[in-house]
Amino acid sequence: MAGERVYGASLAAGRISRAEAEPAACLLELGLLHPDPADTQWLVPTNPGQVVSQLMRGIESELSAVRRRAGLVASMAERFAAPTPGVAAANETLRVLEGRPRINRAIDEATAVCTTEMRAMQPSGIRSERDLSNALPRALHMRSNGVRMLSLYTHVARHGQGLQSYLEQLQGSVEVRTLDEVVERLLIFDRTVAFVPASADRSVALEVRAPAMVEFLVTVFDRFWHLAVPLGNPLPTGGGVDGISRREHVIAALLADGHTDAVIAERLGINVRTCRHHIRRLSEALGCATRAQLGVRIAQAGLDRPPR
Template structure:
């Protein structure tokens, strides 16, 4: 046979098939090409999300991570100082402490004085905070507050161009968003909640039409029907776990059951499992 066609003698006297060698080389080539492709994709991803690194914002930067209360407060103060039209805020934690409102009072009046409008959403519980009235009085007509049974996580939006959201449950890290589509989505969400909320000048719903069950207990019943534990229900409504359990006790009494296991069944039969 002609060895140039079928192969050459190997070092051990065997025959090396040229076609097999060609396939081996092709496999190595394709593997290297795939490795280069993946490396390029990783590099592109890093370039795309490079703006997620901490530090001063860069022109066109869509998202910035803020680590620590000092960095978060400083970025919010800068956005507030530059705000000229509107500030939208969601505060989910019930009654606002006097110290937090005092800190806000050092920043927010200047914003309102420039003619910017402030709109804030709280849970209904925040109405009973003794410091809220004094804070709003200092802001005057430039600030408007409405309340809901429950609101979304904390959020601040300035001039519909920059938004701040918590980045972890402890709120020691935050995201500064400047991507127009993301900010626009948050504004739309805020407006939906705002249209459902009750102005601070109006009373919150008190009754449900079911004897012995208040509006808040109706809301608690709906959250329990969704399977939430007491601590989660309390957090979402901005109340203490103790207060939440007091309402659950009243709810159980009104529905004629002393068993927590039967409470879910009674809630469903009374039609309290849906939104209040």
């Protein structure tokens, strides 16, 4: 393909003329090539990891926007719903589930009829043995039905002994991969129904059955799955700068995006104290005395983008 040839040539030479790159205009559109500040008649290649990172941030923004719109639609639907609470119309495509008992009943119903595949995104770091024990009967039921189960966790979850015991009881019927961070909790059954939180404490959830929306959520999950590390594989190490670990590099990128310590801790599945410990180490490694200095040094060191 012209795009592969042009991009390969630009990587080999460090830059490529606009005339040579003309057959592959898509590289500029995707951000894989950008003008050379010293001479705009030349184009230089962009690190592919940066492009992927930008695309994933765009996907997260789209997902957040979908959730906000879904919440508004669900709120209006509840206001004009039939007077009998909890009764869903046969053609209902979006339902607000309030209270954990009601949420769990809906998930149990989806589990009971699941026949092909289940996708789960678990963002909360190490899952408690109690939560895993509660989830085990559902997983065993799906295993008996031959359901393929895919689960995404943060890297921190690898340190939980409960997860290892849980997987041993399922005898390899669940495929697990991990990432530095994942988005909110997400469950998808058979590409037919999905569940996403609708409140910060997860006491309210949305049951989504609109085919287009469910397929969108499947696409989001699959893109994260493609980037994740299988549980049996070792994690990548190093942050690209001497004295800075990969996790500290991830935290630096999130700080550069303006996130607070609490938000960073939640996204990485760690507690706030651990997060602040990493920030202190990051400040020491970069020789910073203040948060303002830290922001400048993060950008100067090229740590304002997630590691590849």
